[in-house]
Amino acid sequence: MTALLRYQTALLIRSQRWLAPVLLYAAFLGIGVQSGQPVLDSLGYAAAGLLPVTAWLVQLCVNQEPPAARTVTAAVAGSPRVHLASLLAALGCAGLLGTAATLIVLLISKPASADNAVRVPLLPAGLAGLLAAVCCVLLGAAVGALCTRPLLHRRGWSVATTVLAALLALVTSGSPANHAVTGLVTGSRTGTVHVPLLPLVAAAALAAAVAALACKLTSMRG
Amino acid sequence: MGRRYGLGGPWVLRGIDLDLPAHTLIRIEGANGTGKSTLLRLLAGIDAPTEGRITGRRPRTAYVPERFPAALPFTAAGYLVHLGRVHGLRTCEAADRAQAWLARFGAAGHALTPLPELSKGTSQKVAVAQALLAEPELLVLDEAWTGLDAAARDELDRAVAERVAAGSTVVFVDHDPRRLTGAVDAAFRVEGHGLAAVPVARAAGAGPQVRIEAAGPPGAALPAALPGTPERTPAADGAVRLTVAATHSDALLRALLAARPPWHIRHLTTTSGAAPEPEAAPHTKASPAPGARSTSEAP
Numbered sequence: 432m433t434a435l436l437r438y439q440t441a442l443l444i445r446s447q448r449w450l451a452p453v454l455l456y457a458a459f460l461g462i463g464v465q466s467g468q469p470v471l472d473s474l475g476y477a478a479a480g481l482l483p484v485t486a487w488l489v490q491l492c493v494n495q496e497p498p499a500a501r502t503v504t505a506a507v508a509g510s511p512r513v514h515l516a517s518l519l520a521a522l523g524c525a526g527l528l529g530t531a532a533t534l535i536v537l538l539i540s541k542p543a544s545a546d547n548a549v550r551v552p553l554l555p556a557g558l559a560g561l562l563a564a565v566c567c568v569l570l571g572a573a574v575g576a577l578c579t580r581p582l583l584h585r586r587g588w589s590v591a592t593t594v595l596a597a598l599l600a601l602v603t604s605g606s607p608a609n610h611a612v613t614g615l616v617t618g619s620r621t622g623t624v625h626v627p628l629l630p631l632v633a634a635a636a637l638a639a640a641v642a643a644l645a646c647k648l649t650s651m652r653g
Numbered sequence: 654m655g656r657r658y659g660l661g662g663p664w665v666l667r668g669i670d671l672d673l674p675a676h677t678l679i680r681i682e683g684a685n686g687t688g689k690s691t692l693l694r695l696l697a698g699i700d701a702p703t704e705g706r707i708t709g710r711r712p713r714t715a716y717v718p719e720r721f722p723a724a725l726p727f728t729a730a731g732y733l734v735h736l737g738r739v740h741g742l743r744t745c746e747a748a749d750r751a752q753a754w755l756a757r758f759g760a761a762g763h764a765l766t767p768l769p770e771l772s773k774g775t776s777q778k779v780a781v782a783q784a785l786l787a788e789p790e791l792l793v794l795d796e797a798w799t800g801l802d803a804a805a806r807d808e809l810d811r812a813v814a815e816r817v818a819a820g821s822t823v824v825f826v827d828h829d830p831r832r833l834t835g836a837v838d839a840a841f842r843v844e845g846h847g848l849a850a851v852p853v854a855r856a857a858g859a860g861p862q863v864r865i866e867a868a869g870p871p872g873a874a875l876p877a878a879l880p881g882t883p884e885r886t887p888a889a890d891g892a893v894r895l896t897v898a899a900t901h902s903d904a905l906l907r908a909l910l911a912a913r914p915p916w917h918i919r920h921l922t923t924t925s926g927a928a929p930e931p932e933a934a935p936h937t938k939a940s941p942a943p944g945a946r947s948t949s950e951a952p
Binding site: 434435437438441442445446447496497499500502503504505506507508509510650651 | 694697698699700701703711714715716717718720721722723724725726727735736738739740741780783784787793
């Protein structure tokens with residue numbers, strides 16, 4: 432599995448396809464996060480942006496191998512493991528991106544509530560922001576994995592459903608990502624830090640279920 | 654087992670029952686679009702059967718697709734090292750074997766060329782090298798010879814014979830009906846949605862043969878399970894004459910020379926088809942005659 436993960440990560444990094452989603456995310460942060468803004472607001476904003484970016488990265492990784500090369504690796508390691516390795520490579524890349532974004536937000540933001548009345552301790556805020564980012568990354572990965580090979584083969588449908596599903600995952604109340612992000616943003620008003628443990632568990636379970644389904648289907652639907 | 658694409662799609666294969674024993678070379682034939690490639694993908698474990706199942710432990714498998722125009726952001730050697738690691742080799746081991754196999758197929762000069770810049774034939778050599786470098790237990794070749802030059806095709810024939818001699822199962826599809834004739838242990842034709850066994854011409858005269866006259870130490874028996882299961886006839890002075898498909902000759906010579914105690918090779922002739930054509934000089938001690946190519950081991 433380590434070798435497969437290394438192979439998929441090398442493919443992603445060398446192909447430079449990661450540039451587009453990473454630049455998009457950087458632009459998104461550049462627009463919405465400025466120094467001196469309340470830290471919890473900015474953390475929520477940064478986490479929310481990770482969801483569609485992760486979905487995009489997952490779809491890049493899942494489709495980065497040409498079909499001939501995919502059959503070769505699938506014969507060696509089995510289609511499900513190859514698919515899992517590509518999902519994990521995307522997850523790792525998105526996780527790195529999320530950690531970097533959280534750190535930058537923590538460094539440049541104002542450690543106070545939105546009305547400047549309450550001081551927000553940076554360490555718990557950072558933890559909450561990181562966990563919210565992980566929630567969004569996991570949910571984004573689930574969305575990305577659901578809306579591509581082996582479940583959806585048509586590229587047009589894949590893009591359309593990804594955009595729709597990512598949006599729904601962010602705005603539907605009850606979605607773990609929505610819960611985590613709202614927790615941060617509403618907490619910013621009063622200066623309280625909500626650590627999103629429950630959403631994290633839910634997002635992890637959802638992502639694991641989707642990954643299991645997608646990996647199982649690869650050897651049946653290609 | 655059976656396989657169809659899509660939930661309600663037509664069956665491509667149905668009621669397939671195939672046994673893949675060790676030490677066998679299996680040929681699959683059939684017209685275009687009958688499901689040969691589908692069958693090979695099932696055997697290689699790339700796809701799962703829609704009905705039925707594949708029993709037994711999953712062997713270490715390698716697969717060579719018909720076309721390998723891989724637009725991957727690696728050099729040929731870099732890709733092979735990655736694949737070698739996926740096969741379970743250590744990095745340095747994978748790098749050594751990648752070099753050795755590229756050299757064997759005459760592509761050593763392209764080791765550092767990015768894959769997208771390789772010609773069709775050279776990328777096919779990379780595809781073949783990735784399959785052979787891990788010494789798989791099950792080797793599946795889907796028209797792997799297509800696009801290779803004559804020397805590389807012969808080299809692949811010999812590499813296949815070596816794998817079979819080493820105990821692997823090799824399954825292949827090729828449109829050249831003479832491909833590996835005399836070395837094939839079983840052949841099947843995809844007909845309708847099923848498989849029909851095809852009689853295999855194993856008799857002398859089917860394809861080029863090599864006749865090896867070897868003498869052992871007094872009283873010594875021939876090593877058991879010789880590569881290519883040669884036909885044995887006694888010769889003068891207690892020697893034995895072994896006739897084997899040309900693709901197996903290198904492996905057979907190696908087995909004879911490496912036996913303990915070693916056998917002495919007295920005479921070696923190659924025959925194309927039924928008529929024998931003596932080519933090599935007699936009494937070549939411990940080194941194959943010029944007519945027979947000695948298989949280069951990994952340097």
